[in-house]
Amino acid sequence: MDLKTKELVNKGVMLPLMEEFYTIQGEGNHTGTAAYFIRVGGCDVGCHWCDVKESWDANLHPPTHADIIVENANKYAKTIVITGGEPLMWDMQYLTSSLQNKGLQTHIETSGAYPLSGQWNWICLSPKKTKLPLEGIYPEAHELKMIIHNQNDFLFAEEEAAKVSAKCTLYLQPEWSKKEKMTPLIVDYVMKNPQWKISLQTHKYLNIP
Numbered sequence: 001m002d003l004k005t006k007e008l009v010n011k012g013v014m015l016p017l018m019e020e021f022y023t024i025q026g027e028g029n030h031t032g033t034a035a036y037f038i039r040v041g042g043c044d045v046g047c048h049w050c051d052v053k054e055s056w057d058a059n060l061h062p063p064t065h066a067d068i069i070v071e072n073a074n075k076y077a078k079t080i081v082i083t084g085g086e087p088l089m090w091d092m093q094y095l096t097s098s099l100q101n102k103g104l105q106t107h108i109e110t111s112g113a114y115p116l117s118g119q120w121n122w123i124c125l126s127p128k129k130t131k132l133p134l135e136g137i138y139p140e141a142h143e144l145k146m147i148i149h150n151q152n153d154f155l156f157a158e159e160e161a162a163k164v165s166a167k168c169t170l171y172l173q174p175e176w177s178k179k180e181k182m183t184p185l186i187v188d189y190v191m192k193n194p195q196w197k198i199s200l201q202t203h204k205y206l207n208i209p
């Protein structure tokens, strides 16, 4: 990468873009909503069950000018979901302010492991045990999405729920490879602890990206 590109990436004016696509938000609070997804490369959180491991190495994804990303997004949807990878490894201010200037809604899916940057209409925080969120993001989260891969994850979910604001919606979502085993446990847990809701990866059931 040449120096000029590196400088623009550091400022968030260019971002390592893995893919962008128009689809339906499959999980969490906005399930069923048509949305344009921007998947930014780079993640060092290291979830062993990660279903986008090809996103981890940012060097594999071409630095792309945020203006081009915004122009593409603006053709498709009002709701723009920025995901990864871990998008907060990059400065999100330029991209999100440009999207909002076009009247678009900015949503993020993040582990919270890096400092919060950018202007967001919706923050979905999905903490991971391998690299916990930084303290500053908890009060800002609109939605807490805890992935349940095994029984111990219920305890971790409660620990994380104790850190978010009272207005934050709480979701338990079965990890896809364990869904047969964990979904019945989640159903039971939510009926006993109705402050939680169930989130399913409906896009995977629908066979859409």
Ligand code: SF4
Pocket: 043, 044, 045, 046, 047, 049, 050, 051, 052, 053, 055, 084, 085, 086, 111, 128
């Ligand atoms: Fe994968 Fe997300 Fe975990 Fe990173 S934080 S390893 S992208 S599931």
